[in-house]
Amino acid sequence: MSSFLASETSGDMEISYNEFKTLLWLFTEAEPTPDRVKNEFKTIDINKDNSIQLKEWMVYILPLSKEQFTNFDFSLRKLFDMFDADENGEIEKDELI
Numbered sequence: 001m002s003s004f005l006a007s008e009t010s011g012d013m014e015i016s017y018n019e020f021k022t023l024l025w026l027f028t029e030a031e032p033t034p035d036r037v038k039n040e041f042k043t044i045d046i047n048k049d050n051s052i053q054l055k056e057w058m059v060y061i062l063p064l065s066k067e068q069f070t071n072f073d074f075s076l077r078k079l080f081d082m083f084d085a086d087e088n089g090e091i092e093k094d095e096l097i
Helices: 002-007 017-028 034-044 054-061 066-083
Strands: none
Touching: 002 017, 002 054, 017 034, 034 054
16 A cells, blocks of 8 residues: 555545556566556556546555565665654655655
């Protein structure tokens, strides 16, 4: 769930195509091809509304092994910490600039 919330930047509790592209890049630790992004997005977007809701993301992520999930969570934490310059647990706008 934390990966979903970290990737969901618009505040609408849905992951857009662009947000998903970033999430997939973090998840695989390599830049995904446009075809992979497109195909996986279509697969995860069960209700075909062009966004991924938390429930759809959980259906996708739960089959991962504990090791895969732990590795992803660690990578996501490292990325977050890179931007959280003041180490207050939040990323403010000025930390992104």
